[in-house]
Amino acid sequence: MAVHWRSLPGLKLALAVFLFLVPIADLQAGPELVTAEPARQRARLTGYTRARSVLDIATENSGKVETVDAEIGQPIGNNNRFACLDRTFIDLDIESNRAEIARSHIEIEYYSKQVERHRELVRQASSSEQKLDEYQRDLGTRQQQLRILQLRDRTLNERRERFCIYAPAGWIVMERYIEPGEWVRIGDSVARVGNFMQLLVPFALSMTEYKALQAAGENLALELPDLNTRTAARLERVSPGFDEKSRKILVDLQIEGGQILARGGIRADLVLDLPVASGTVIVPETAVEQRYEQYWLERPDGERIPVVYLGPASSIEPGQPKVRVFHSSISSGQKFVVHDR
Template sequence: MSHLALSFMCLWLRRIRWLGAATVALGLNGVVGAQPATQPPAPVVVAPAEERLLAPVTFFPGTVISRDDARLAAEVEGRLEWVADIGTSVKRGQSVARLDDVLMRQALAENEAVVVREQARVTLYTQEVERLQPLVERKIVTPSNLDQAISNRRVAESELAVARARVMQANERLDRTNLRAPFDGVVTERFVQAGEWAGSGTAIVRLVDSQSLEVQIRVPAETLAFIKKGSELKLMASPQESTGKVRTIVPVGDDRSRLYELRLTLKGQRWPAGQSVRVQVPTAAPRKVVVVPRDALVLRRDGTSVFRIVDDDIAERVTVTTGIAAGAFIEVSNGISAGDQVVTRGGERLRPGQKVVVLPTSSQP
């Protein structure tokens, strides 16, 4: 073997030994790096699981409406002289529209004149009866003359009563040229304008009482067994919540939708008329369930779980099945019992078996 070949072989052997040593060193470093560091206790906030009486619920759409919502119509025909503007607030008895009353006043004057005429006739026939009575007693005139005078007086009295009734009618028609509010409210619509002709029964304005409000909802027949007059139901109109008391249940369902109407009295919250709300309606009888705060749920791809604190402040992950929700609480089953301490804050970063430090309820981990 030549000297050059021997030198090349020695160099090649040294490189192989160097690569082997480097590989071993890297392997050892990898093993050392894979050793986990000791995790410190995680700060968490806990709350006890509770047993409560809950019923499954479903949300149904509802609408805030006014108990007094009317289309006010003209009661006599005529040309409109004035109509209240939209948004005008009126009290009961105040005018919302006025019709031309010239013809009504003329008709009233005519009927009052007829009353005067008929009153004069009654007076004339009364005097004639008084004059004929002594003459009949002295047999100067025949009784038939007296009977005729009495009959004429009675006819005149009836005509006077008719004339007076016509005066009352004319006064009433004159008064009805002024359209008045039947309740306190706000004018929300005008259907005709000043200067237009309005016939009897023509809708003039829409008047809504914005203070006397309630919620109208329609529910299927299956829910009626779990609702009664006076029941309190939760109302939601994001982000606000309130409670409504069932004022009445209409016992007749709609022919098309087969739904039954409920009316709820609002308690506390003042939503405007027309506001859409969601109403929480029970769909089954209440039952005892174990509930935890909604914040205790940990949602991950492999399912929903809750971290329970066991002995020595160790976090134990428990997979649960959720059920009925009520406010800030939700039903859980499969592994959680009433009295268990569950993590409500800090559970997102926990690992099963990790030690924890329980903070006061008001603290944020």
Template sequence: MSALIFSRIILVQRTLLPLLFITGILLPLSAISKELTTLQPFYRSVTLSGFTYPRQEMTVTSEVSGRCEEIVADIGEPIPENGILATIDPTFILLDITANTIAQEQTERQLAQEEKTLSRYTTLLSKKSTPQAQLDEVSLATDLHHITLKKLVNEEKRLKEQLKRHTLKGPQGWLVIERFAEQGEYIQAGKPIARLGDFQRLIVPLALTYSELQALNGKQPISLFFPDLGAEVPATIYRSAPVSDASTRKIHVDLITNAKQSNLQQQLQGGMRAEVQLISGEDTGSFLVPHSALINRYEASWLVAPDGRRIQVILVGHSDDDQFSIVSGSELKAGQQVQLSPDPLQ
């Protein structure tokens, strides 16, 4: 009887020991086989805003004095196809041109007469019928009339060029931003008439840190969002300052976009607020993890390492799309792996 009991005990031991051994192996393996996720650095989202300005501005200034006969375009109106913005009374310059024309005709007739006289005296000198001094005098008079005619022709060019200055022009299609003169007003030479702007293409000035500039350079394509219109339009970098501003320590960058956009019914204009969103490359010391990777209890949060070790972290917030939690901690680093769905605290 005792032999039978002893044999049964040995059988139970032989059966249970392998089961306990297998269980001891399988439990750690189940912990190790937990699905893992990798910590991703959290980069701050930055929204920069600026207001639209014309791509280029210019001030039209009168080079001559006189009464303003006409100003073609008013504030907000475009320069017409002929480019004429204003005209200044050309009466006196036209009179000077007429006087120059008369003087040229007079000189040409005198020159023709002197050339006939020179030809006659040359013939007489060859026959020894006149002294050399007389021929030299006639030759000098002829040369002086040639010089006078050249001066009058040059004066005519100057007067006609000055006449052009009585018509003030600007680039076709540019809009009048400011007007400084009225029709009938006497204009002094050097006085500004109007300030014009090229609103066919618009500039959006921004002030960026170096990391924001790097993010902007890597953002292709660049989109500008107009809150007043609720629409986005494409843009490109127009120019970038080579140095930062001494007071703000930021770099001036201009974005440029077309005023006419296919997705907009109305044309963009100056003074509209535009926004561009960037992901700054600055190290924030925070990381993105799925919500399921966090264990939260009593306003404290933990992540669980692959070996089951708990890592206490600070919950900073959530991503804009609410797909991830933003955490920080002294033990965290980019690329580190943690359990995706750890067991809850007991």
């Protein structure tokens, strides 16, 4: 005698428990998929360090060089002084002018007393107002002469100060054109100094390289093979123009980290990851199926694509190994099936 399944309450209970414990998604799960990543190639660009700024120093006076305080390769001291000219004659001019100032004070004192005395005499009708006017005029003239002499004293002292030639403290002398005892004229260039406290490295980049540089952001670094070290860097400035010969963008990177030798001409390598031509992608090794001597990728719809195996892909991220493959019909962002191994 046959028993209908609806009459078995235990069977219905077991079926309900099974449907509750097993997710619908698992019953309908398809193959595991991965997304192809863009392949990149490593480009190494070479530049050389240079001073952030360079100044040509010139003299504002003519005269004989008396002292030179810094040699080539030495920094400018905290007093900012590079050299001084002989100041004998400017000192004599200052001394003469101050003697004139002292005489003016004596004359002003004399005429001030004369004005007060004749003002009293005029009140007593013992002197004419014309005489009083003459003394007041002479007093005003001496006071005006004193102001002119005082202004000349300030001018001479400022000029004397400029008989010394100054440069920014800490900057290093790159070239020196004078020696003690040499005669220089107004406007003569006496030295060239550079700010090596901050080092720049210039590069000429294509648009693709410039975009890769921007993408590096705060992780930007330079390799210094001559010093066997690596240092942080940042994008300091970008020229709005371009190099007419190479048609490239001119940029300056500033070295940020570490104690780097303060000099120009140190080799600095900039390493950038650039996208390669379309058709080359990076996928997990498990997505590539090898049969005989041919490699294949499989799309979610089952289409199998023969690819050229280009080798392992270097990656600093932990996880399963990845490889580089090529086919003209594939691109980054496409999905492929993972195969069990």
